[in-house]
Amino acid sequence: MALLVNVGFDNWFTDEELTAELKALAPDLDIRPMSDAGNLAEVSMLATTVLKSGLPEQLPNLQLVQKLGAGVDSIVAHPSLPPHVRVARLKPNEPAHEIAEFCLAYVLHGQRNIAQHEASQKRSAWEPLAPKRPTHTTVGVLGLGHIGGMTARLMRDLRFRVLGWSRSPKEIEGVDCRHGEAALLQMLGECDYVCAILPSTPATRHLMNEETLAAMKPGATLINAGRGDLIDEAALIAALDKDTPGRAVLDVTSQEPLPAESPLWTHQGVTITPHVSGWHLGDAMKDVVENYRRLEAGSALLYEVDRQRGY
Missing domain, CATH: 3.40.50.720 (NAD(P)-binding Rossmann-like Domain)
Known part of the structure; x- marks a missing residue:
């Protein structure tokens, strides 16, 4: 052998x-x-x-x-x-921690108004903005397995209101866990950030589609650190143009490497990272x-x- x-x-x-x-x-x-x-x-x-x-x-x-x-x-x-x-x-555990940290990094990017401060600096403008409070912010986690559970607990420990979703019932202390298709649309409408950490299965492919994207809170951020085919990318571009969600952070895409001609590269509401959220x-x-x-x-x-x- x-x-x-x-x-x-x-x-x-x-x-x-x-x-x-x-x-x-x-x-x-x-x-x-x-x-x-x-x-x-x-x-x-x-x-x-x-x-x-x-x-x-x-x-x-x-x-x-x-x-x-x-x-x-x-x-x-x-x-x-x-x-x-x-x-x-x-x-x-190490890449699970790294994926949780990746999601947190982009949540904090929004919470601390990083993009706005960078834009102000380019204009040499002193423009204070109040950071958003975690206790007034809802983070949703799609997928509550090994990695998703770790992500939900990290957000919880930093005082965010955390909603978790899975296909079958799960329990995590301090996390409002929901399950099943009927609960998904309502949950998406409550979240300021949605962290998608689901495997690719027939049941999860294009889970984020025209209907579910439209259910998201206007201006919310969708972070995908699971599998690229979770999102219908054509529907995502159309949804971003309607501000539901307002932003998408994609560490995974349906085709990798992402083709140079993909409109995801240049859309102002999209941040692309090359599948690096969990490395070691x-x-x-x-x-x-x-x-x-x-x-x-x-x-x-x-x-x-x-x-x-x-x-």
């Missing part, structure tokens, strides 16, 4: 860097980067972020794809991944090693995904 590391895209950690980190944790295991893969028939486990087209066909004895992150939508739906191959994801894996590499050992032993895997449900 061998573990193959193939990140699948540039501008992050390299295969060799992650392989070295894994080998430091488990020097007894056969762990290889794609650049030195050797006999691919020996590979039983693949650690990846973006599963490249055609790669599964080159791995005849593949048993497990380990996502180096949380979102597995593109892996479970990969057209050449055999149905018997299992999929697992990570639930690391922290101690989650230990879970990759643990899953390799569990696969060898025939034991239950950590964070195995139901491929039918998509999470």
Whole structure:
């Protein structure tokens, strides 16, 4: 058995860097980067972020794809991944904290009138503006799993009024948790900021569409740090022109990298960041090693995904 590391895209950690980190944790295991893969028939486990087209066909004895992150939508739906191959994801705390901090950064950007102060400076104008009070501000969090729950608690601890939404009932102390489709529209109308941290599933794709965007509070900010296909981007542009929402912060888009011709780049109500909200894996590499050992032993895997449900 061998573990193959193939990140699948540039501008992050390299295969060799992650392989070295894994080998430091488990020097007894056969762990290889794609650049030195050797006999691919020996590979039983693949650690990846973006599963490249055609790669599964080159791995005849593949048993497990380990996502180096949380979102597995593109892996479970990969057209050449055999149905018997299992999929697992990570639930690391460090990138979850980073995503929560990303959402907070853009909430505070609005609360502290940063854009207005920057505009005043360009005009050499001394124009005091009162910051908005967190106790008078409502932050909504769509998705109350590992990352969304952490985001909701962070906002709560900073004295914001926090509403949480999920498809099934959840309970978080100090957070007004709501669930189901009927509760979504009303909740959106109450929020000054909406932080979307949902996985990509058939039930969440285009959850933010013409109807739900129109239900948002005029001038509100929509922050998407979940999956790009959560938002109907054509409907978003039309909604921004009507000020519902007034602003959108998109760390993820339906196509990545975002094409240069996309109108999202130039819309005055949109801020684009290139999928950087959660970057570091922290101690989650230990879970990759643990899953390799569990696969060898025939034991239950950590964070195995139901491929039918998509999470």
